[in-house]
Amino acid sequence: MRRLAIAAAAAIAACAVALWILTIPAVVPASALPHYVPGVENGRTMFNAGGCASCHAVPNEDPDKVDRTRLGGGLALKTPFGTFDVPNISPDPQDGIGRWSEANFVTALWKGTAPDGTNLYPEFPYTSFQYMRLDDVRDLFAYLKTLPPVPGKVRGHDLKFPFDIRRLVGLWKLLFLHGGPFVPDPSKSAQWNRGAYLVNGPAHCAECHSPRNALGAIIESERFAGGPSPDGNGWVPNITPAGLSHSPFGDFQWSEQDMTSFLGDDMTPSGDFAGAAMAEVIRNTSLLSHDDRAAMANYILSLPPRQGPAPPKKAE
């Protein structure tokens, strides 16, 4: 009996050590970054594609009054795991990322690891940003450093047990973070590849437009097939061709021109304006070039048709 107890204790200890080792947060060291002169203009494009301001800018009840250059954080994001308090990513040296190195920033976006070596929660969608090219990430960092420093630390997350144990995010990453930078498809056009890169990388469309499992990870087989809105309000549509032809706006086809202009002004081919959460997305995509929006449209309309979960039946 005593031997059994010792054996059990040893097994548990071994598991804990293994877990500890397996969940060591990955880091990109500075030595991995070759010499590079960043491009701030491309950084701005990445900032707009990424929609960083939509989460990180200091919130205002009137979304038109948000100053998109003041990234002091503070927006509260309610999820099934608790409420996340979006951090300050202004170049403030005390309360923002003013003292971060380039390698710190690349590590955050690619590996979901903070400069102090702890895990970042995947509420920050590094599951998408992991696809971003190194140069684009470095350009984005350079652009962020041109924005005004905003003093003020945010409150901090308010999460339910055991999601408040950051180390456990390491397990989540083991299971769900294994992409790596975007690999172009040589059989497709340059435009398609640009669209695929923007949509899956900085624009992180799948993070809202896909259903998630119980651990909050995207169900890959239903990527882009719609699901409950992460902010708890309503349903995010299926944007594969199966969904677009029976969208909430009606049963009609979307052309590439329709989708390109939609990404510019939120107007659907039916003459409606999508509004709700999509209006905030369009605030960012409307700042992209026509070519970039057309590339995104080209890619989205090429998605394989997928059925996602059905929205809950409305009471008649």
Next chain:
Amino acid sequence: MSTALGTDAGGVVFLGALSVNQEEDHNMIRKLLVVIAIMMLGVTAASAQSCQDVINTRQTLMKKSIAMARLAASMIKGDVPFDLAKTKEIFAAFANDASQLPSLFPECSKTGDHTRASAAIWEHPADFKARIAKFAADIKAAQDSTKDLDTFKAGFQSIGKNCNSCHETYRLAPS
């Protein structure tokens, strides 16, 4: 109803008659109460009816507007030829929206079949009213300035921003 006849016939009959009247009074009061109750039910049903009507009216209005917006977009894209007379029709439809919208969101219409009106409308009535006023102003400005395709495009874009902005805050996401 009791009729008692006895030796003191007059008195008893009188008493009998009194109780008959009381019962009749009770009956009458009962009948009156029933009638009032039915009337109140009718009134409530009628106003419930009109609340759903209001929801239907505003949805019909919006459907007309998206048809107009679609027409405007097809002119701007060049799918149909630019027609100044049609632009006047389009702006008139939007102006009709702007004039009717303030009266189409009574308290009782917060819930009802298929309504996507967000509770925010009733939480921020001043802002909602202000946005409708801005919508009306932008329509008027577009009406005054539209004389060709380019000015029409600019005017329609400024109107569209109002559609979008209201739908962002005051219309629920699809569910």
